[in-house]
Structures are given as C-alpha cells and as structure tokens.
Amino acid sequence: MKPAPFDYAAPRTLDEAIDLLGRHGEDARPLAGGQSLMPMLALRLSRPSLLVDLNRVESLSGIRIDDDELRIGAMTRQAEALESAEIRRHVPLLAQALAEVGHPPTRARGTIGGSLAHADPAAELPAVIVALGAKLVIRGATGERVLRAEEFFRGMFETDVKAGELLVEIRIPIQAQGSAFLEIALRKGDFAIVSVAASIALGPDQRCVAATLVLGGVGPMPVRCADSERRLIGHTPDAAAISAAAEAIPIDRVELGSRSASRGYRRRVAPVLVKRALAAAAGAAGAAP
Ligand SMILES: Cc1cc2nc3c(=O)[nH]c(=O)nc-3n(C[C@H](O)[C@H](O)[C@H](O)COP(=O)(O)OP(=O)(O)OC[C@H]3O[C@@H](n4cnc5c(N)ncnc54)[C@H](O)[C@@H]3O)c2cc1C
Structure with a gap:
C-alpha cells in the first residue's frame, strides 16, 4: 500500500517547525527517524495532510x-x-x-x-x-x-x-546507582515481551537507600513497582530481599497478551526477570556477593 497524499515541509529552525505544527494542528505530524511513522503512513494507519520533517532542525540533536x-x-x-x-x-x-x-x-x-x-x-x-x-x-x-x-x-x-x-x-x-535492564523478546532486536528496568543505590552499610523498578511490555504504559521499591529500602539487597520485592510487583497490571506471549506467560516471566534485574543492579551498585 502507498501512503495517502500529503504535503511536506522541512523547516530549519525549531520556531519554524512549531509554527507549522501549530497552524496545521491535528492535520500535521512531525517526522523524526521515520522508523515507525513511515510504516504507519504506508498502511494508512496515519493520514496526516502535512509532514513536518524535523531532520534539518539541528538544535533538536x-x-x-x-x-x-x-x-x-x-x-x-x-x-x-x-x-x-x-x-x-x-x-x-x-x-x-x-x-x-x-x-x-x-x-x-x-x-x-x-x-x-x-x-x-x-x-x-x-x-x-x-x-x-x-x-x-x-x-x-x-x-x-x-x-x-x-x-x-x-x-x-x-x-x-x-x-x-x-x-x-x-x-x-545523574545519580550514583547500580542499574540493569533485562528483557525477553522472541529474537534479538525484537520489541520486548517483558522488560525490566531496575536501579539500586547503597549506603555505606550496604543497605538500599534508593531503588527503582519499572516493567515494560506488560501494560499500555510502563508499570512502576512502588511496593517492590519500598520493600528494598533499608535492606541489604540479598536473595531474600530481592524475592520479597519480586513477590510485590503489581501482577494484575500485567495485562497484555499476544499470540506469541500470553498474559499468563508474561505473568510467570515478569517476577523471574525482576529477580535477575534486581540482582544485577545490586551487583552493579557494589553489593557484596
Ligand atoms: C525493523 C524494526 C525493528 C524495531 N525494533 C524496535 C524495538 O525492538 N524496540 C523499540 O523500542 N523500537 C523498535 N523499533 C521502532 C524504532 O525504535 C523507532 O525508531 C521508534 O519507534 C520511532 O522513532 P523515530 O525517530 O523513527 O520516529 P518516527 O517514526 O519518525 O515517529 C514516530 C511517532 O512519533 C512522533 N514524533 C516523532 N518525534 C517527535 C517529537 N520530537 N515530538 C512529538 N512527536 C514526535 C511522530 O509524529 C510519529 O507519530 C523498530 C523499528 C523497525 C523498523
């Protein structure tokens, strides 16, 4: 399929780009790398009447x-x-x-x-x-x-x-902390079925002073695991603390399922990946093995 017809503008400044987008409102779409927008145009999932190409606006890079x-x-x-x-x-x-x-x-x-x-x-x-x-x-x-x-x-x-x-x-x-990103995907380079972004900061006594845990690929938006984070604070990030944090992820917010990865599969995989990511983040933060 070919895209529906559209006009094309390639502004050189941010002001020009904003002006074009402002004047055309819902009818205009910005074009960045085109890696998602071009297929959407070709499939006519998106039908803007104007594409505002941002690639010549140097101040945006x-x-x-x-x-x-x-x-x-x-x-x-x-x-x-x-x-x-x-x-x-x-x-x-x-x-x-x-x-x-x-x-x-x-x-x-x-x-x-x-x-x-x-x-x-x-x-x-x-x-x-x-x-x-x-x-x-x-x-x-x-x-x-x-x-x-x-x-x-x-x-x-x-x-x-x-x-x-x-x-x-x-x-x-910019914060001093150890971090880890892990995902399960069908093949290297594919979108994530489940992803986990974790970070841990340790105090001088090796206890967690800060922790962040976010799941991707499981719901419409990233899922922050605040209870898990709270369970880590004040504890050394050993296997028991990490297991307790993994048990506290909001499993009901693992909502998505697809033909290749059901919701049930994602619900089983998420805590496993969380444990691995937290252990890796703790290691990167300097936790004693
Ligand atoms: C084969 C293939 C494999 C891929 N695998 C992955 C993957 O594993 N993981 C992954 O995350 N992505 C993957 N992608 C998508 C890729 O990361 C895209 O780069 C990304 O989704 C969109 O970035 P883009 O710069 O190409 O944006 P575009 O395609 O140009 O734009 C995407 C959307 O964002 C809007 N937009 C762009 N820039 C702005 C801005 N500055 N302000 C407001 N709106 C804006 C556009 O109007 C459009 O609606 C893959 C793409 C391909 C083709």
Missing part, C-alpha cells in the same frame, strides 16, 4: 551535561546515544536498553524522542525513562512545559504531547 542532568535532544539518533561515552558513564541503564532497541540500521535513523513520542507499549525506552526519573520538555506555540516521565505517558501509543506541540528534550538526573 545532541547530548550534553548541564548541572546534574544529562540532556538529550529529541532528534538525537538512538545509535549516537548508544555510542555516547557520557550516557554510558552517567546513565548506563539507558545504554543497556538502547542495545535492545531494534537493529543497527533502525537505530541509525530512529531517534530517542521519536521512540518516546510513539509510546509503543513494547518499546524499551519508555520504561527506562520512567525508571530514570527523567523529565520531558514539550514545546508549543504558547511556550514550554516540563513533565515527569510518569506524566508523559497517557496510554497505549498515547502521550501528553498535544497537536501543535513537540517533545524537544529529555532531562535525566
């Missing part, structure tokens, strides 16, 4: 450190982020997850912002961005607003970005 935050422009390619020494050093959880996103050719075009804005429930980056406590900067004709990652995702393939707005930047706090 780049990775930098500002105060205690790592800031990633929405148009930064997934491949560039995966290779970034700053991301590996300061936010290794993101680097671990990026290695599981698609394949080298899709990562060469696909962008960090495009993956988040697309909000595929099986995508790796939404769960990671929630686990990292990131903030997302959204810009429209009336100005800029900053959302916590948990406020950004609204449902399956749905975010808080309104017609006429763009996700422009992702801000990730």
